[in-house]
Amino acid sequence: MKLFAKKSAGKKKALFLDRDGVINMDKPGKYILSEKDISFYPSAIDALKTISRKKDYVLIIITNQSAVGRKMMTLKKSKEINRYVINELKKNGIYVSALYFCPHSPQEKCLCRKPAAGMIEEALRDFDIDLSKSWLAGDKKSDMDMAKKAGLKSIFVRTGQASKELREKRVNYDFSVRDLRGLMRII
């Protein structure tokens, strides 16, 4: 589902970003259900500010929000939280071009819930993206698997749920960084 997409002409390099655990803090088993649950990683703000200023990427957020499908939060609330995140980032000089989210529960078997690549496919319809020069950063195996399916280079960010993921799953990625600041050495 699309929250918004500020389209711009021409072929773009994209940096796809997972939200929870990458931009804002996230703990296993705890859902983000209100704006109050959002606290940004200072390292993420730092990194995205620099990337926004110095690098020629469109920033696109791709986020699973199954709390909607699980009836823990309304669709309206999920949109409000996403808008809040976008606005807070904007206050810090970080301009996000689009946000796509999956509101479904795993049982709904939709085509957008990560690791499915539906949200990337939607972005590819909205933007002329040069996949060979684009990246995806996330803290879960499902992010890395989606990146691979979509033909994006993946960066595993070891914040949020990363340590739990590494303990429990076999996670394959192209690069791994301690936090989003590590992106500056790669992209």
Ligand SMILES: [Mg+2]
């Ligand atoms: Mg995450």
Ligand SMILES: [Zn+2]
């Ligand atoms: Zn979905």
